[in-house]
Each structure stands twice: as structure tokens, then as C-alpha cells.
Amino acid sequence: MNATDVMPLESPARRNFLRTSIQAGVGLTIAITLPLPGCVTGRDTQTSATASEFAPNAFVRVAPDSTVTVMIKHLEMGQGAYTGLITLVAEEMDARWDQMVGENAPADATKYNNLSWGKAQGVGGSSGLSNSYRQMREAGAAARYLLVSAAAEQWQVSRDSIRVQNGTILHPPTGRNAEFGEFVMSAARQSLPDNIPLKDSSQFVYIGKNVPRKDTGKTDGTAIFTQDMRLPDMVTAVIAHPPRFGAKVQQVNDSAALNVPGVLAVVTVPSGVAVVAKDFWQAQKARNLLQIQWDESAAFSQSSEQLLQQYHAAAKQTGMVAAARGDIGKGFAQASKIIEATYEFPYLAHATLEPLNCVVHIRPDGVDVWNGCQMQSGDQDTLAKLLAVSPQSVNIHTLYAGGSFGRRANPVADYVVETAQIAKAYGKPVPVKLQWTRENDTRAGYYRPLYVHRLKAGLDKAGNILAWQHHIVGQSILKGTPFESMMVKNGIDGSSVEGASNLPYAIPNFQVELTTMDAGVPVLWWRSVGSTHNAYATEHFLDQLARAAGKDPVQYRLGLLQGHPRHAAVLKLTAEKAGWGRPLPNDTVQGVAVHESFHSYVAQVAQIKRQADGFRLEKIVCAVDCGVAVNPDVIRAQMEGGIGYGLSPALMSTITLSNGSVVQSNFHDYQVVRMKDMPTVDVHIMPSVEPPTGVGEPGTPVIAPAVANALLASTGKSYGKLPLAETFI
Amino acid sequence: MQLQLLINQQQKNVDVEPDMPLLWVLRDHLGLTGTKYGCGMAQCGACTVHLDGSPVRSCVLPAQAAVGKSITTIEGLNSxxxxxxxxxxxxxxxxxxxxxxxxxxxxxxxxxxxxxxxxxxxxxxxxxxxxxxxxxxxxxxxxxxxxxxxxxxxxxxxxxxx
CATH class of the missing domain: 1.10.150.120 ([2Fe-2S]-binding domain)
Known part of the structure; x- marks a missing residue:
């Protein structure tokens, strides 16, 4: 998805949208909300404009004190949604950066849908900024237009003679000037033309510049996450999940648990047994005293090792063809050298630092939900069905999320449903906060699936690739979800093969196959989805081919990328900035990888140093082409963070199943990258006039193959498993 | 049990279970939610507060052990x-x-x-x-x-x- 998919400004539907929005705004909703105890940032609200504010559309409100509030339709999970969307509005309004604030939009897909998702409200696939690029600029441009019209009317001058600069409306001929807030009443009476021009990029004052982030309150403890919600009469629930996926509660002895002071109830729900108590500590203590017999007759009881054996066997067969050109049989027959490789990828947990949680308040006349909610309309519909109420009566109050990486965008809304089931079973009309422990979070599934890949390539004498066969074996993320009809085509789950079936290299005979396995382990997208494994398999294999061909890995790739200039450009830029090919100390080597995901192109060079007790990952150089760079500093932050996130599975993270049970439980055994493991990161952004594309995910999949390729250069060995077998210090 | 704790230079009286870690006294009893729960076993550091100026993981520190000491949380970080x-x-x-x-x-x-x-x-x-x-x-x-x-x-x- 990119901004070109957005409804054009001139379209009747677009005009209608703006008109309707204005009408809605003029009929100003009067907000009657009381501050919630503990809710100090005011970021959580269902309010629209107050009576004294000017609301030109569903996204912008101007207060008499000239504060401009932007309704943020997408979850802020750290990726910079607040900063990015506010930038677009501020740009077209010519507002002052410090007069801009963000506020989470309510769940209302008629206004706040993701334009790349049709009618659904939510965010994912690195689509937040790209789908909003025109929409939020248009919202800002409409606000500006009406404010200028109001000023022209009041000053009795022509609109054309008025300028707006840094939050001030100016009439240079008379020297008159005023702040936005002066016109909140009169602006609401103005009308909009059919076509509001947007700025030319030469006039940009914010787009392309660095600005302070707008998701504030995160350095002084005042930002409110779901974990921090405190409401009158709220109770806290902690749940015991079964030790194996698919097991059911058979019998519960809760007498010891009920004796813990503060415990209010023990309830059984389909996914486990929950203790409801006055606070977390009591609930957790009591949860640990529950004696539960599980019916494991339908439970998943296999081990990762067994799955790997089955997957390897399947990989040796032919899979369903996901992409093909030429004739691989012919290509292999003509080849003078055949190279083969297999790669294994374990299950991975997202391990957001805020363990999953949700607050649900079932009232007689509706339902309130507080959550770092990533898929507002999906969660709303799911809860409405579960609780037999209308979707409109489910109010979702989106809060900041302490990370998601895909986990909070679960099509089956697992932990949200679980909270509602506990609240329903508890049966009292009070808010119920479900707080998972880290152990719940690590063991409850919805993992990045385990995969086995098998690759085979045929080279001619000169090292050219004549044939490429790639077979991917693993569970489908989308099968059985509401996304299946959209994204699983002819039995091929697009998210299983993305990044492999669209390999950019010019290879005449090419085939990508998929075998979808069924295993009773819940799986889910994990930051960069199919690319998490496909980028590693393709890019590490390509380096093995370059080595077999006796070619430099950068030159080898460039020779194959002639039809893909954006890949080639980031690769060249990274190589240049990393000093690729220049002499390095004897103990130091570099590895490179390039990959496109979510329409953004990323290349990385990893530099490692061999020391007596292992390798030291010294530095990463990264180049990204994500179209117009709206917030360069946010892009850099997402590359740095994406690299750090991808380093964990490259170097250390694994979820292992043993007889159906998850071996790991907390950060001592589900290891993740820490300060001492983090290399320096040097990010370069490719100048571009293309529509902006996402940056939340594309930095992640490139780092593992870049590091493996550096190891290959150092040791001469290929690396068939993640995490990488070598020791890093 | 009744505990008197010196938190952000203010004396606070709380009535909590004797084994309750300081983290949950701060969060659930005093509303100081800036200090976070991430792991419950001193593995992640999200619950770090100062005890007489030294960093401690409040998720494993029994509140009792903080009696008589000066506790500083993110809300009181005024140095x-x-x-x-x-x-x-x-x-x-x-x-x-x-x-x-x-x-x-x-x-x-x-x-x-x-x-x-x-x-x-x-x-x-x-x-x-x-x-x-x-x-x-x-x-x-x-x-x-x-x-x-x-x-x-x-x-x-x-x-x-x-």
C-alpha cells in the first residue's frame, strides 16, 4: 500500500467526506467526561470537540487558546504515529509545533479507518503514515482554509492577501495578525470549496525535518499505558493458562486461592482459570495456588524437534507453487554447479515489554475497553459478538501500547476476548483489568511460526544463477482468521512467501514453493512477518552463491538487480557509507544484505570483529528508501530499533516446545538483546519524491542475514539455523 | 501489615501484605504508576527505583525492606x-x-x-x-x-x- 491508493483529492467521495466531516464538526459535541483517577495525560478520551472549539473535520480541533488537537487514528506503540500524523496536519496548517497535541481517536471506522484496509480501523503492515499521508494533510489544509476565510471576513480583506506562518495568521499589507484561536467561532461558519490545494513540496516546513516527538509523558512517568489504568471499583485479574495449547479446564480446586486476602473470585473461562482480586499481587499469589486438572485429550503435545523432522521431510517433497518463471528443471540441467541449503527458524515470542493486558467494563448500557488497541474495528466487532451487544456500544479507549511488534494486532483478539470473558464470568458491573504475567506472555502462543526452508540453485561456469528453487515449510498465519479470504489465494498464504516469491534478482528459471503445515500452536505476524525468515533464507543463500561464484557479494547482487533500481540504490549507498571493499583489520569482516518489505527498501552492512572468546558485533550501516522522508529522525529511530529487534532472533531468542509445553518462561531464558549486545548503528535515508512507505518493520529482517553473511566471510561456513551458532560477546 | 515508607520525600502509610514487593505498593496502593511491571523477577529493569540513591528492582524488593530508607521513583526524580x-x-x-x-x-x-x-x-x-x-x-x-x-x-x- 502507498499513498497513491488514497482517494484522490478531487474525487466526489473525497469532497463528500470533507463536507460531511465539517457538518459533523459544526454540530459540536459537548464533552462531559470526568478525569479518571490516575489518568493524567488525558490521552484517553472518547470526546469530540468541546462547545468552544472549532472542529473542521474528524481529525482536527482548534481551541480558543489556539491549541490544535489531532485525533490519532492509529495505535501509538512507539513507531511514531503521533509525531508522523501531527506533522502532516501541522504542515498544511502552517501551525507552530508546540501548539500541536495528539489524542487517541475512538473506535469509529466510518471516520478513522485505515485507507489501505478499506473499512477497517487499525494499523499494521507499516501502513500508518503511508495511508494517512494525503488524508491528514487534507484535514490540515481544510482547517487552514476555514481559518483564513474567517480572518478574511473579520478583517474585510481578500483571502489571497492573507498568509499563515508558524501558527500566526498575517495580513502583511495592514500588518494585522492573529492566532488560530481567535477565529474558532467564525471559522465554523465558513464553507469549503471542492478543491483545496495541498502544498508543493518546496513549501514544506515540517515534512522532511526533525521535530520533537509528540507522544509525550514517557520520560517522567506520566504517560498512561493499559497497565497503569486505575478506575473506581476496578478489580485485577491474573490468569492460569493450560500448560499445553488446546487443553481445557477439567477441574479446579480453588480453596487455597480463595483464602488469599483480597481475592474476590475465581472464574473459569475457555482459555483458563482467572483469579479476580483487589490488586495484582494478591491475584498473582492466589493464581499460583490454584490446583487445576486439565483435559489434555485434544492438546498439542509435540516438540519443536519433532516438528523440525516433519518439516524437513516435507521440504524434500515438492510444495505448492507460489511463484514460477522459466523452467527450473532445464536450468538445473544446464548448470555446472548445484548449491543446496536448508535453514531452520524457531518459534518466536513478541515479548512486548508491557505484558499483555486489557481493561473491560461491562455496564448495563454498554461496554468500555481500555487497551493499547491496534485493530479497533476488529476488536470492537469481536467483543460485540461475544457480549451480544451492538458494535457501537463497545467503546474502545486506545491507550499507548508498551510495544506490539504485531502481537496486539491479533485477528482473534485473544487477550481482549479473555478479559471480556473474565469480566462476564465475574458478573459485577465493575472494570476488570486482566494483567498477564511475563510467564503468561511468554507461554501463551501467537508466535512467529517455526519454519524450515530448503533452497537449491544452479550456477553456470561464470557463476551466473541459472535456476533457483526455494521451498518454504511452516504454519500459515492467516488460515482460519478473518483475513484468510483476502490474503490466502489458491492455498498460498501470501504472508508465508512474501520476500521470497517476489525476489528481485534476475534469475531466468525460478520457483518458490510452499507447504503449509498444521500444528496446534497459535501463530501470528511478528515484526516484518514473512520477511523475518524469507529475507534470511534468500540473502544468506545469495551470499553462499556469490562465494561459490567467486564474486564480491555487493557486485554480485548489483549484477542481478538491474530491473530494481531502488534495491540497487540502497545497496550502493550502504556499501559506500560502510567503506565496503576497503581494507579492514585482519580480524574484522563485513557482511551485507538487502531486502524490500512493505514497499520500503533497506540494505545493511554488519561489521564484526573476531576476538579470542567470540565475535563482537561492532557496527551496522543501514540505508533506507521509504519514499518521502516525513520525519527523518523517526525513520532513523525505526531503523535503529528494527535492527535491535531483529538482532534478538539472530543472536539469541528461541521459543522451544517440549512435549507441547513451552520451555521458556521469562527473560532469563527467552533472551533478548540488551545494551551490551547493541552495536552502533549508522542510518542513511535515500532522498526520494515517491509517496512515503512504512518504516516500522522493514529494518528488522535485514540484520540477521547481514550478520550471518559477515560470519560466512569470516569462517567460510554457512549458518543453517537461527539463532546463529557462533558466540557473540 | 502497616508500613511507613519514605517515598519521594513524603512519608506514606500503607497497609499491605508482608511479602508484597515495593513495586505493587507503589503502583496499586499509591498510584505511582510510572514504575512498571515487566517481568517480576529482576530480569528487565522496568521497575527500577532508587533506594537511598542506589538503583534497585522494586519487583523483587519486599516493601518491608524499604522501611527507613529513602525511595525515589520516576515521579520524584527531581535531582x-x-x-x-x-x-x-x-x-x-x-x-x-x-x-x-x-x-x-x-x-x-x-x-x-x-x-x-x-x-x-x-x-x-x-x-x-x-x-x-x-x-x-x-x-x-x-x-x-x-x-x-x-x-x-x-x-x-x-x-x-x-
């Missing part, structure tokens, strides 16, 4: 070092999701009190107990170096941190 760290964090746009950052800032402030001009190795040692899943480590490191500079500048400037 010039603390302010320098917060300003450096804001200047460099360190945060992403932000969930770990109270703990990171408390750990960084404690480090700078001990070592006003820490090396990268000092930062590795002091900060590797604090997980950031957004991996803002590059900027946390830069932020600590910047805070060290800001701190030196404040001592010579009467203007304070501007």
Missing part, C-alpha cells in the same frame, strides 16, 4: 542529574513505546551519580539489566553521554537546565 537525563532523553528523541523508559532513566541517573562521565563500558555494565524491546539502546547510550555533559554545564551555570 539535577535526573533532570539532565530527562532533558537529554527529550533532546535526542530517545523513547519509542516508552514502557521501559522510567526504569532506563532511573538506572541512568543512578549511574551518573556514581560515575559522572561514564565510558561505553560503564554504560554496558550499568544498563544491561534494563531491557528495551524497541531497542532504543543506541539513543540511551547517546542520552547518557549527553546528560553527563548537561550535568557539568549546569553546575557552572546558574540558569540551570534550559
Amino acid at each position: 539535577s542529574t535526573g533532570k539532565a537525563v530527562q532533558k537529554a532523553w527529550d533532546d535526542l528523541n530517545v523513547v519509542q513505546c516508552g514502557f521501559c523508559q522510567s526504569g532506563q532513566i532511573m538506572a541512568a541517573a543512578a549511574l551518573l551519580e556514581q560515575k559522572p562521565n561514564p565510558t561505553d563500558a560503564d554504560i554496558d555494565n550499568a544498563m544491561s539489566g534494563n531491557i528495551c524491546r524497541c531497542a532504543t539502546y543506541v539513543r540511551i547510550r547517546a542520552g547518557i553521554h549527553r546528560a553527563a555533559t548537561l550535568r557539568v554545564n549546569t553546575t557552572i551555570s546558574a540558569e540551570g537546565l534550559v
Whole structure:
């Protein structure tokens, strides 16, 4: 998805949208909300404009004190949604950066849908900024237009003679000037033309510049996450999940648990047994005293090792063809050298630092939900069905999320449903906060699936690739979800093969196959989805081919990328900035990888140093082409963070199943990258006039193959498993 | 049991179970929600507070053990070092999701009190107990170096941190 998919400004539907929005705004909703105890940032609200504010559309409100509030339709999970969307509005309004604030939009897909998702409200696939690029600029441009019209009317001058600069409306001929807030009443009476021009990029004052982030309150403890919600009469629930996926509660002895002071109830729900108590500590203590017999007759009881054996066997067969050109049989027959490789990828947990949680308040006349909610309309519909109420009566109050990486965008809304089931079973009309422990979070599934890949390539004498066969074996993320009809085509789950079936290299005979396995382990997208494994398999294999061909890995790739200039450009830029090919100390080597995901192109060079007790990952150089760079500093932050996130599975993270049970439980055994493991990161952004594309995910999949390729250069060995077998210090 | 705790320079009386960790007294009983729960076993550092100036993981520290000591949470981080760290964090746009950052800032402030001009190795040692899943480590490191500079500048400037 990119901004070109957005409804054009001139379209009747677009005009209608703006008109309707204005009408809605003029009929100003009067907000009657009381501050919630503990809710100090005011970021959580269902309010629209107050009576004294000017609301030109569903996204912008101007207060008499000239504060401009932007309704943020997408979850802020750290990726910079607040900063990015506010930038677009501020740009077209010519507002002052410090007069801009963000506020989470309510769940209302008629206004706040993701334009790349049709009618659904939510965010994912690195689509937040790209789908909003025109929409939020248009919202800002409409606000500006009406404010200028109001000023022209009041000053009795022509609109054309008025300028707006840094939050001030100016009439240079008379020297008159005023702040936005002066016109909140009169602006609401103005009308909009059919076509509001947007700025030319030469006039940009914010787009392309660095600005302070707008998701504030995160350095002084005042930002409110779901974990921090405190409401009158709220109770806290902690749940015991079964030790194996698919097991059911058979019998519960809760007498010891009920004796813990503060415990209010023990309830059984389909996914486990929950203790409801006055606070977390009591609930957790009591949860640990529950004696539960599980019916494991339908439970998943296999081990990762067994799955790997089955997957390897399947990989040796032919899979369903996901992409093909030429004739691989012919290509292999003509080849003078055949190279083969297999790669294994374990299950991975997202391990957001805020363990999953949700607050649900079932009232007689509706339902309130507080959550770092990533898929507002999906969660709303799911809860409405579960609780037999209308979707409109489910109010979702989106809060900041302490990370998601895909986990909070679960099509089956697992932990949200679980909270509602506990609240329903508890049966009292009070808010119920479900707080998972880290152990719940690590063991409850919805993992990045385990995969086995098998690759085979045929080279001619000169090292050219004549044939490429790639077979991917693993569970489908989308099968059985509401996304299946959209994204699983002819039995091929697009998210299983993305990044492999669209390999950019010019290879005449090419085939990508998929075998979808069924295993009773819940799986889910994990930051960069199919690319998490496909980028590693393709890019590490390509380096093995370059080595077999006796070619430099950068030159080898460039020779194959002639039809893909954006890949080639980031690769060249990274190589240049990393000093690729220049002499390095004897103990130091570099590895490179390039990959496109979510329409953004990323290349990385990893530099490692061999020391007596292992390798030291010294530095990463990264180049990204994500179209117009709206917030360069946010892009850099997402590359740095994406690299750090991808380093964990490259170097250390694994979820292992043993007889159906998850071996790991907390950060001592589900290891993740820490300060001492983090290399320096040097990010370069490719100048571009293309529509902006996402940056939340594309930095992640490139780092593992870049590091493996550096190891290959150092040791001469290929690396068939993640995490990488070598020791890093 | 009744406990009297000195938190952010204020005496607080709480009635909690004897084994309750300080984290849950802060969060569930006193409404000081800036200190976060991330793991419950001193593995992630999201719950870091200062006990007589030293960084401790409040998720495994029984509240009783804090009686008679001075507890500082992110809400009460008023020292010039603390302010320098917060300003450096804001200047460099360190945060992403932000969930770990109270703990990171408390750990960084404690480090700078001990070592006003820490090396990268000092930062590795002091900060590797604090997980950031957004991996803002590059900027946390830069932020600590910047805070060290800001701190030196404040001592010579009467203007304070501007």
C-alpha cells in the first residue's frame, strides 16, 4: 500500500467526506467526561470537540487558546504515529509545533479507518503514515482554509492577501495578525470549496525535518499505558493458562486461592482459570495456588524437534507453487554447479515489554475497553459478538501500547476476548483489568511460526544463477482468521512467501514453493512477518552463491538487480557509507544484505570483529528508501530499533516446545538483546519524491542475514539455523 | 501489615501484605504508576527505583525492606542529574513505546551519580539489566553521554537546565 491508493483529492467521495466531516464538526459535541483517577495525560478520551472549539473535520480541533488537537487514528506503540500524523496536519496548517497535541481517536471506522484496509480501523503492515499521508494533510489544509476565510471576513480583506506562518495568521499589507484561536467561532461558519490545494513540496516546513516527538509523558512517568489504568471499583485479574495449547479446564480446586486476602473470585473461562482480586499481587499469589486438572485429550503435545523432522521431510517433497518463471528443471540441467541449503527458524515470542493486558467494563448500557488497541474495528466487532451487544456500544479507549511488534494486532483478539470473558464470568458491573504475567506472555502462543526452508540453485561456469528453487515449510498465519479470504489465494498464504516469491534478482528459471503445515500452536505476524525468515533464507543463500561464484557479494547482487533500481540504490549507498571493499583489520569482516518489505527498501552492512572468546558485533550501516522522508529522525529511530529487534532472533531468542509445553518462561531464558549486545548503528535515508512507505518493520529482517553473511566471510561456513551458532560477546 | 515508607520525600502509610514487593505498593496502593511491571523477577529493569540513591528492582524488593530508607521513583526524580537525563532523553528523541523508559532513566541517573562521565563500558555494565524491546539502546547510550555533559554545564551555570 502507498499513498497513491488514497482517494484522490478531487474525487466526489473525497469532497463528500470533507463536507460531511465539517457538518459533523459544526454540530459540536459537548464533552462531559470526568478525569479518571490516575489518568493524567488525558490521552484517553472518547470526546469530540468541546462547545468552544472549532472542529473542521474528524481529525482536527482548534481551541480558543489556539491549541490544535489531532485525533490519532492509529495505535501509538512507539513507531511514531503521533509525531508522523501531527506533522502532516501541522504542515498544511502552517501551525507552530508546540501548539500541536495528539489524542487517541475512538473506535469509529466510518471516520478513522485505515485507507489501505478499506473499512477497517487499525494499523499494521507499516501502513500508518503511508495511508494517512494525503488524508491528514487534507484535514490540515481544510482547517487552514476555514481559518483564513474567517480572518478574511473579520478583517474585510481578500483571502489571497492573507498568509499563515508558524501558527500566526498575517495580513502583511495592514500588518494585522492573529492566532488560530481567535477565529474558532467564525471559522465554523465558513464553507469549503471542492478543491483545496495541498502544498508543493518546496513549501514544506515540517515534512522532511526533525521535530520533537509528540507522544509525550514517557520520560517522567506520566504517560498512561493499559497497565497503569486505575478506575473506581476496578478489580485485577491474573490468569492460569493450560500448560499445553488446546487443553481445557477439567477441574479446579480453588480453596487455597480463595483464602488469599483480597481475592474476590475465581472464574473459569475457555482459555483458563482467572483469579479476580483487589490488586495484582494478591491475584498473582492466589493464581499460583490454584490446583487445576486439565483435559489434555485434544492438546498439542509435540516438540519443536519433532516438528523440525516433519518439516524437513516435507521440504524434500515438492510444495505448492507460489511463484514460477522459466523452467527450473532445464536450468538445473544446464548448470555446472548445484548449491543446496536448508535453514531452520524457531518459534518466536513478541515479548512486548508491557505484558499483555486489557481493561473491560461491562455496564448495563454498554461496554468500555481500555487497551493499547491496534485493530479497533476488529476488536470492537469481536467483543460485540461475544457480549451480544451492538458494535457501537463497545467503546474502545486506545491507550499507548508498551510495544506490539504485531502481537496486539491479533485477528482473534485473544487477550481482549479473555478479559471480556473474565469480566462476564465475574458478573459485577465493575472494570476488570486482566494483567498477564511475563510467564503468561511468554507461554501463551501467537508466535512467529517455526519454519524450515530448503533452497537449491544452479550456477553456470561464470557463476551466473541459472535456476533457483526455494521451498518454504511452516504454519500459515492467516488460515482460519478473518483475513484468510483476502490474503490466502489458491492455498498460498501470501504472508508465508512474501520476500521470497517476489525476489528481485534476475534469475531466468525460478520457483518458490510452499507447504503449509498444521500444528496446534497459535501463530501470528511478528515484526516484518514473512520477511523475518524469507529475507534470511534468500540473502544468506545469495551470499553462499556469490562465494561459490567467486564474486564480491555487493557486485554480485548489483549484477542481478538491474530491473530494481531502488534495491540497487540502497545497496550502493550502504556499501559506500560502510567503506565496503576497503581494507579492514585482519580480524574484522563485513557482511551485507538487502531486502524490500512493505514497499520500503533497506540494505545493511554488519561489521564484526573476531576476538579470542567470540565475535563482537561492532557496527551496522543501514540505508533506507521509504519514499518521502516525513520525519527523518523517526525513520532513523525505526531503523535503529528494527535492527535491535531483529538482532534478538539472530543472536539469541528461541521459543522451544517440549512435549507441547513451552520451555521458556521469562527473560532469563527467552533472551533478548540488551545494551551490551547493541552495536552502533549508522542510518542513511535515500532522498526520494515517491509517496512515503512504512518504516516500522522493514529494518528488522535485514540484520540477521547481514550478520550471518559477515560470519560466512569470516569462517567460510554457512549458518543453517537461527539463532546463529557462533558466540557473540 | 502497616508500613511507613519514605517515598519521594513524603512519608506514606500503607497497609499491605508482608511479602508484597515495593513495586505493587507503589503502583496499586499509591498510584505511582510510572514504575512498571515487566517481568517480576529482576530480569528487565522496568521497575527500577532508587533506594537511598542506589538503583534497585522494586519487583523483587519486599516493601518491608524499604522501611527507613529513602525511595525515589520516576515521579520524584527531581535531582539535577535526573533532570539532565530527562532533558537529554527529550533532546535526542530517545523513547519509542516508552514502557521501559522510567526504569532506563532511573538506572541512568543512578549511574551518573556514581560515575559522572561514564565510558561505553560503564554504560554496558550499568544498563544491561534494563531491557528495551524497541531497542532504543543506541539513543540511551547517546542520552547518557549527553546528560553527563548537561550535568557539568549546569553546575557552572546558574540558569540551570534550559
